[in-house]
Structures are given as C-alpha cells and as structure tokens.
Amino acid sequence: MPVDGSRQKARLEVELTALFQQAVLHRYGRACVVCGRSDREVCAHHVIPKSRGDSIRWDTDNGAPVCFSPCHTKAHWTGDTGAAVRAKIEAWMGAKRYERMLAKSRVIVHYTVDDLKEIRSKLKAEMGW
Numbered sequence: 256m257p258v259d260g261s262r263q264k265a266r267l268e269v270e271l272t273a274l275f276q277q278a279v280l281h282r283y284g285r286a287c288v289v290c291g292r293s294d295r296e297v298c299a300h301h302v303i304p305k306s307r308g309d310s311i312r313w314d315t316d317n318g319a320p321v322c323f324s325p326c327h328t329k330a331h332w333t334g335d336t337g338a339a340v341r342a343k344i345e346a347w348m349g350a351k352r353y354e355r356m357l358a359k360s361r362v363i364v365h366y367t368v369d370d371l372k373e374i375r376s377k378l379k380a381e382m383g384w
Contacts, residue, residue, distance in 0.1 A: 260368050267371040271313045274378040275299060279318030281382045287322035288347040289330075289340055295322040300330060302348050307360040313374050315381060317356045319344050 279299035286293040300321040303311050311317045321327045321344065329340045345353050366374075 264366075264368050264371060267368065267375065271371060271374055271378065274375060275313045275315065275318065278315045278378045278381045280320055282315050283318070283320045285320060287326050288319050289321055289326040289343045292322055295324070297321065298323050298327055300327055300344065302344055302353065303356045303360045308363065309366060310362045310364045311356055311360045313378065314356070314359070315378070316352055317359075319347060 276299045280297060284293075285297045287295065287297060297320045299318040301311070301317055302319050303317050305312045321330060326340060329336055330344060331337065332340075348356075364370075
C-alpha cells in the first residue's frame with residue numbers, strides 16, 4: 256500500500272505531464288522547431304532532459320514543439336544525427352534560456368502535493384484557463 260498522499264502525488268504528476276505538453280504547444284505553436292512543418296503530430300520536447308531533475312520537468316521554458324516523427328525520435332538518438340537535431344532545438348531556444356534551464360536542472364527538489372498543485376495552477380494560467 257502506498258504511503259499516504261503518494262497516489263495523489265502520482266495522479267498530479269501524470270496530469271502535470273499532460274498540461275506541460277498542452278502549455279508548450281499553446282505557448283510556442285504547433286510548428287516543429289527542427290523541420291518547420293506543422294502538418295505532423297507535434298509534441299513538447301524537453302530540451303534539457305527531464306531525467307536531469309524535477310526542477311525543470313514541467314517548466315515550459317524547457318519545452319520545444321517538435322514533430323513526433325521524425326524529429327523528436329531523432330532528438331533521442333545518439334551519434335551525429337541526434338546531436339544535429341538537438342543542436343537545432345538548442346539554437347531555437349537560445350543560449351541564455353538554455354543556460355538558465357541547465358542551471359535550474361542542477362537544483363534538487365522534492366515536491367509536495369501542494370507544490371504540484373501550485374505548478375498545475377501556473378501551467379493552467381499560462382494557457383489562460
């Protein structure tokens with residue numbers, strides 16, 4: 256049995272992931288920042304990988320609209336192709352924002368349920384909800 260509040264926290268994290276996707280596309284549009292196409296399925300790509308820390312996981316400053324296939328798939332490849340796609344995304348983001356997100360990713364956070372609710376409110380406010 257999960258520790259009290261952990262189910263609520265898990266549900267909020269799932270909701271925040273969906274809201275992050277919506278907020279990034281709302282903020283930046285539905286054209287892929289790599290290939291420029293808007294006639295493909297677009298998703299919100301984490302420029303600094305979310306595995307680097309929860310402090311940037313739901314921050315729309317760390318998001319970029321990228322077509323799911325082929326650009327988002329290639330962004331996760333190793334080697335020259337993946338590096339070239341990631342470089343295009345990082346160039347779109349700009350050096351100042353990239354460095355700010357990179358620094359923020361180094362901050363270790365342990366979110367409470369109330370923290371997650373606040374993040375949810377901020378994401379909704381970004382979309383005018």
